[in-house]
Amino acid sequence: MGSQYSQVWDLDVLFPGGSESVKFDTYLKDLSDNMDRLESNLADIDLSILGEDSSSLEKMINTLDLTTKQLNEASAFIGCLSAQNVNDKKARLLVGRRNELFAIYQSSLTKLDNLLVKIEESSWSKLVNSVELKPFSFILDERRRLAKDKLPPAQEMLLNDLSVDGYHAWGEMYDAIVSKMTVHINQDGKEENYSVGQAANFLNDADRQKRKAAFTALEGAWSEQSDLFSETLNHLAGFRLQTYKHRNWKDVLKEPLTYNRMDSKTLEVMWQAITENKQIFVSYLQRKAQLLGLEKLSWYDLEAPIVSSTEKVEYDEAAKMIVEQFGKFSKKMATFAQRAFDENWIEAEDRPGKRPGGFCTSFPDSKQTRIFMTYSGSAANVATLAHELGHGYHQHIMDELETLNQGYAMNVAETASTFAEMIVADAAVKNANSMEEKISLLEDKIQRSVAFFMNIHARFLFETRFYEERKTGLVSADRLNEIMEEAQKEAYCQELEKYDPTFWASKLHFHITDVPFYNFPYTFGYLFSLGIYANAVEAPETFEESYNELLKDTGRMTVEELARKHLNVELNQLDFWQKGIQLCIKDVEEFLELTETKQ
Template identity: 25%
Template sequence: MKAAKLGSENVIWDLSALYASLDDPRIARDMKAVRRDAAALAAEYRGRVAAGKISPAELRKFMVEEERISSATGRLGEYAELMLTTDNLDEGAKSLMMKMQELGSDISNTLVFFPIELGQMDEALFARLVADKALDNYRHYLLFLRKQRQHLLSEKEEMLLSKRDLTGKLAIQRIYQELTSSFKFTVTVKGERKVMNGEQVRSLRESTDSRLRARAMKQYFGKYTENSLVITNVFDTLLKDHQIECELRHVDEPMGLRNLDNELDAEIVNTLSDVTRDNTDIVERYYTLKARLLNSKKLTLADIYAPISAKPRRYTWNDARTIVLDAYAKFDQRAHDIIQEFFDKNWIDGRTLPNKTGGAFCTFNLPGAHPWVMLNFTGAGRDVETMAHELGHGMHGILSAKQTAVNRDAILPLAEVASVFGEMLVTDYLLGRMKDPEEKIALYCSKLESAFATTFRQNMFHRFETRTHGLIADHQLSTDELRSIYHEELVNMFGDSVTIPAHYDMEWAIVQHMFLWPFYVYAYNFAQLVVLSLYQKYLEEGEKFKPVYYRILETGSAMTPAQILGLAGIDPRDKTFWQKGFDFMRTHWVEPLEKLVSERK
């Protein structure tokens, strides 16, 4: 299908609710006002917060004004970002973007005294202040800020640490990134020698040629093995650095700092990890089935993303729009109406353009505005899911708009609920309409493989992280020890369903998250399972579920994830909640797939 016939080329967002154009005189005026107001606010409150010389009403006044300033800064930043998104080379947008980054950093420097002073305030005084009714809308946020500050050192010590990081942690991370991105691979594809980067080699896992897949992955991991002296040293140093940081900040366990950010406690994260580990039989069942689909006795790890042959279907913009709207309508009219508004009011940019940013996103929700959705629609099945995904974020934004600004944006573990839920709606809708069993088989496989990548696989990384961080206080880990720990986790995930070539033991070395953002990966598993479990709840409860679901989205980040899930009567400490997600995978995806495969001629 030609791009000209997709219908997405005329889907252009209307940003006039932000500014009229890059030369809109309001831009300069607003920038000036934001700087002036932030300075005035700081002058009025600096020194008073730490000393506790502030009444609940005054603190509220501060919060309201701070929100107003950060929203105005956010609008300016958003306009620059969105203008740049559709034309990365536009000089005007680039220069506005630079000005906005400078503005953002100036404003945050002007107001940084507030969280610091809040942390210094006397405990009893803070407790009395924050309990006041005047601060109802801000209590959760203030408690969160205060809790974080408890693990901060003095201003001077923080400054020293962050300076030392430049030649310490950050320098080590840069070595890892620069080394691994310099890797080049020479692979022979269809008789032709090709020089590839890591991303290109990894994409060969989707080749139909099994020998090529195996060869490519052997070479890929071989490069990491050759460089293991540096990579292992880097990894160990980062583990040690993290351990020292935890000690300095009085954080008891390695994932403590991350849990603080995510507002989750270790008990919940551990329950999630254990239940995931207990359900790996799903992985084994699926790859045994996939071996049959690929006419192979047993797959190797290089085959797990091999394509199931099917003629991929193409969609026009209108097809996709109809599918997504119908799928949301099938769930609920209210959800449909919220999504419809994005199409009707031009809050979406669907074009593919030479200088447009790749991928897709939905902007955050600023007071007095609405989210915008960016897509690069090419007509592939994946694009229909992406449309449903980003509009799910959009719906989340619209619903949480009733919260005050600091409570709007969903916290990381719940940030993907509405988006992935939207994808589920579309999947079910499509499965209900597909006639061709081969097409259905391909859809089930792709759903399972992407769900595995966000659940079992991330949990494997999480377990590896937990074990290695646990050992570093005792000793440096050798490459062999890291390999053998990783090997055990591979076996935990795949069991006997696939052959594990020895070079896969080095796979931990490619997981950038573990080098750059310790303990980030469990949030992916958390988010995906919350959605599967909620979806299962929806199937069980029907109408009764809907108001609860809206309530979850409307709450934004006004409560902790556990409290928000509590609104739906869900206790994330309870294993049975997480189990629901895996039961869903079994009964709704694996079993129907098994049936289709057994009926295959």
């Protein structure tokens, strides 16, 4: 019997012909015309009469909203093309074109910011509260405030232009190197070649020898390229640090905190709560080692199943379960997920030539979503699928708003995805057919807590320390290995036998140019979603509407305001974080109890 759902996404319904699409070429020309129109609209604004006549500003904001929508649509399509086939040379050229368009767009935004700063305070309040501009008041206020903290417009525009072949080029160089990498794994005396993404799937194999062989091969592959990757990482950080120096920004966390609309005290208290509660997770690591017959776990044992005969979950079965469980919390969420499967919005096929990792990208003009991953039937794959569908649902709710109000940050983006993942993980544990299956699924759930509290913490510690050292000069590949291993030892409380010193090279997030510190927002989203999940369980009848309202506000509030309005909590207090962590601790306590007799 054939599969009900395709594991290959449909991009032709958006722009037929892939990277050779004529329709997409036309779309890019239209986008370019609108960018020119935006420039013209900006030039037409007369500051001297804005107090009496705001029509020129309103016209410009409407053009900006449309341009933003089209640019995000084009960017999403190009991202999909380059991910589905790393050997698509035309797609790589389109990535360059996308970066050029973003540079032009950023220059327009810089000009806008300069205009906003020049508007007198007495006129400003009246302008942003006018009927036409009030929907954009948060975004405009935010842009005006942040513009005061940057370089003069001409210098900011120069930075944007130079970043295309400087800053962003280093990120692209990393992607180009990874796309060419082949991992040689020796299994049963026979050497096979795999892409990085395929090789990584072996790290949760039940057979320890296979995990170790894959880990060793991956470590060798990353080490072989480590000098090149140290170049990309050093120059990305160098570009950022030079930018910060000229803007007179003293703290390297200023950019990621601002991007995430988050206060430093919130971040500090979150990590404090986690650090104070790590001991129970150390007990889990020790128990898992005992169950696997080991003295201590190694890095490649962290995702290992604790039972050797874990059942593979067929793709159709995963789809059915996800839709069914989403429906218990939100009919709208279930309907969205069903549409994603029915209309082939998901690229899940396990094949060579794909980019590693997973993501969700949205097409705001078409009001569609696409999800990218490599599905091999593990419980972790099912969780990833639910996670990415959570991202897609978040954007689906945002489609009702103006494009400029859809710009939510990474930390709240991870809230919706983690909440969706949690629904499926909890359901799997509750519906387990046997005690062994329940223990296995519960352990899979705990693995995610360990990832957010320990793995992500290691990434945060690494990046913090790397930036401090980078301020005084280039950091060698060997030293990067040392900083990474030191961070992992601290984050995992010295509990592992072997660590992964080349993790800084293998993790795309360290080389991404969207924003630095692509780590702590995941942990924030995880714990924030636990608060939302608790509300859903306590009051399921009112949950759907309140959840959708929270999601709508994610692009027009700080996270502290969001928590205050929708959850009635203060994020700079330990209490909130402690309650979320306590739910995770309960999972560990249950796991320790159920496995007591299995030692």
